[in-house]
Amino acid sequence: MGLTILAVGSSIEEIFSAIVMTRRGHPEMAIAGSIGSNVFDILMGLGIPWLFRNLMRFTYQPPALETFSLTNKAGAPLLPSADETFANFEDNLPFYVEIHSRGLVYSTIVLFVALIIFLLTFFINRCRLTKLYGVFLIFIWLSVITIMCLFEMNIFGVVHQETCRRKI
Amino acid sequence: MGTIVGSAVFNVLFVIALCALISTTVCELDAYPIVRDAGFYCIAVAVLFTIIYDQRVYWYEGLALVLLYVVYVLILKFNDRISRLVRGQPSNQNPRRSIDCHVEQLQALNDTNLELESHMATRARSVSESVMMNTHTTMVAGGTTTTETGYMKRRSTYKPCRKRLKDTPDNHQIVANATEIFDPLKLPTKRYKILKWILMYPVRLLMHITIPDCRKDVFHNYYMLTFVMSTIWVRKNKTKRFFFYRLISGCWFGLFSCLARRYCWLYIKYSR
Numbered sequence: 001m002g003l004t005i006l007a008v009g010s011s012i013e014e015i016f017s018a019i020v021m022t023r024r025g026h027p028e029m030a031i032a033g034s035i036g037s038n039v040f041d042i043l044m045g046l047g048i049p050w051l052f053r054n055l056m057r058f059t060y061q062p063p064a065l066e067t068f069s070l071t072n073k074a075g076a077p078l079l080p081s082a083d084e085t086f087a088n089f090e091d092n093l094p095f096y097v098e099i100h101s102r103g104l105v106y107s108t109i110v111l112f113v114a115l116i117i118f119l120l121t122f123f124i125n126r127c128r129l130t131k132l133y134g135v136f137l138i139f140i141w142l143s144v145i146t147i148m149c150l151f152e153m154n155i156f157g158v159v160h161q162e163t164c165r166r167k168i
Numbered sequence: 169m170g171t172i173v174g175s176a177v178f179n180v181l182f183v184i185a186l187c188a189l190i191s192t193t194v195c196e197l198d199a200y201p202i203v204r205d206a207g208f209y210c211i212a213v214a215v216l217f218t219i220i221y222d223q224r225v226y227w228y229e230g231l232a233l234v235l236l237y238v239v240y241v242l243i244l245k246f247n248d249r250i251s252r253l254v255r256g257q258p259s260n261q262n263p264r265r266s267i268d269c270h271v272e273q274l275q276a277l278n279d280t281n282l283e284l285e286s287h288m289a290t291r292a293r294s295v296s297e298s299v300m301m302n303t304h305t306t307m308v309a310g311g312t313t314t315t316e317t318g319y320m321k322r323r324s325t326y327k328p329c330r331k332r333l334k335d336t337p338d339n340h341q342i343v344a345n346a347t348e349i350f351d352p353l354k355l356p357t358k359r360y361k362i363l364k365w366i367l368m369y370p371v372r373l374l375m376h377i378t379i380p381d382c383r384k385d386v387f388h389n390y391y392m393l394t395f396v397m398s399t400i401w402v403r404k405n406k407t408k409r410f411f412f413y414r415l416i417s418g419c420w421f422g423l424f425s426c427l428a429r430r431y432c433w434l435y436i437k438y439s440r
Contacts, residue, residue: 019190123199
């Protein structure tokens with residue numbers, strides 16, 4: 001939730017560049033820049049880490065095979081032998097990165113809906129940027145942020161695990 | 169991921185709202201680039217949703233995202249052709265609108281040409297006049313290629329003009345006013361600007377040294393280097409800012425934990 005709000009901080013440059021471009025009379029450039037940077041964020045900023053995390057599995061070696069042959073006094077192996085480890089390793093073949101928050105799925109839906117609303121209202125407004133439209137967009141942004149935060153705060157049912165909370 | 173989705177919403181809604189609020193006049197936008205970007209954005213978000221729906225990301229899904237970005241870049245690369253394809257259809261409004269747009273651009277072009285013209289020698293003037301005539305005739309002929317030819321010709325005339333402009337001092341001032349090239353040796357003339365100049369001096373000097381200014385003729389071909397260096401600077405500032413956020417919030421906690429660790433260590437050392 002904190003990260004959702006902190007995202008404002010990470011796009012301060014966007015704001016400044018948009019302001020400068022609009023002042024110089026290129027609002028289209030500002031809009032295309034902000035949307036294009038988002039496409040880059042989603043496709044590359046999420047795609048590359050996921051891809052590499054998954055590919056790292058192929059270069060993964062089980063740690064220090066010698067330690068597996070340690071035996072206790074009774075002669076039974078203390079740890080599973082190397083063969084067994086490899087067998088288990090083969091069992092888990094379809095490796096994946098797990099996403100721990102169900103709320104993010106809902107956030108993505110909200111983002112999609114917001115985008116559709118933006119496009120529809122943009123055409124209803126006949127491709128113009130008026131002050132009223134700006135206020136309307138800010139209102140939509142506030143409501144979307146609120147909805148996302150409510151999701152993450154588990155208001156609409158439990159969507160992800162509790163973060164570390166002090167026990168009373 | 170929360171950051172990315174949050175900043176996505178912020179960028180789309182808030183930045184565009186700011187554009188609308190700041191611009192003094194009601195700006196009419198061309199629908200095509202926005203529809204292109206937003207449409208592709210919709211596709212990207214839909215793909216993202218299908219990928220994270222089961223909360224597991226396999227390797228081919230990550231690869232699909234990267235490939236989708238490659239597709240997007242390709243679309244942008246062939247943007248001209250696609251836009252021509254979209255606008256070239258015989259609907260009446262779009263071509264007229266694009267021609268209006270071209271007329272506007274050509275008007276601006278001619279303005280700049282006129283401005284430069286007054287400072288030019290007679291030979292260069294005759295060249296630019298002929299070019300203007302050419303642009304006018306091609307404009308009458310119509311079509312989407314006019315801006316391209318006009319642009320090419322403008323570039324071809326613009327360079328020699330600029331070289332010539334640098335010779336005389338008042339022309340030099342005009343160029344400097346238009347582009348604001350930073351000169352590390354020059355003090356600002358106005359008094360109230362001096363404080364700002366002193367404050368900004370180290371940063372601007374660093375930038376001046378590290379980033380080649382592609383507006384100058386010498387560095388004209390190194391625009392890619394300019395882009396990379398600017399990106400590096402922006403990244404640097406960004407990480408620094410995040411570091412300071414962490415520093416401020418984690419300062420007290422860090423102090424206490426440090427003290428606690430030291431006392432623990434001392435306790436272990438002397439208790440034996």
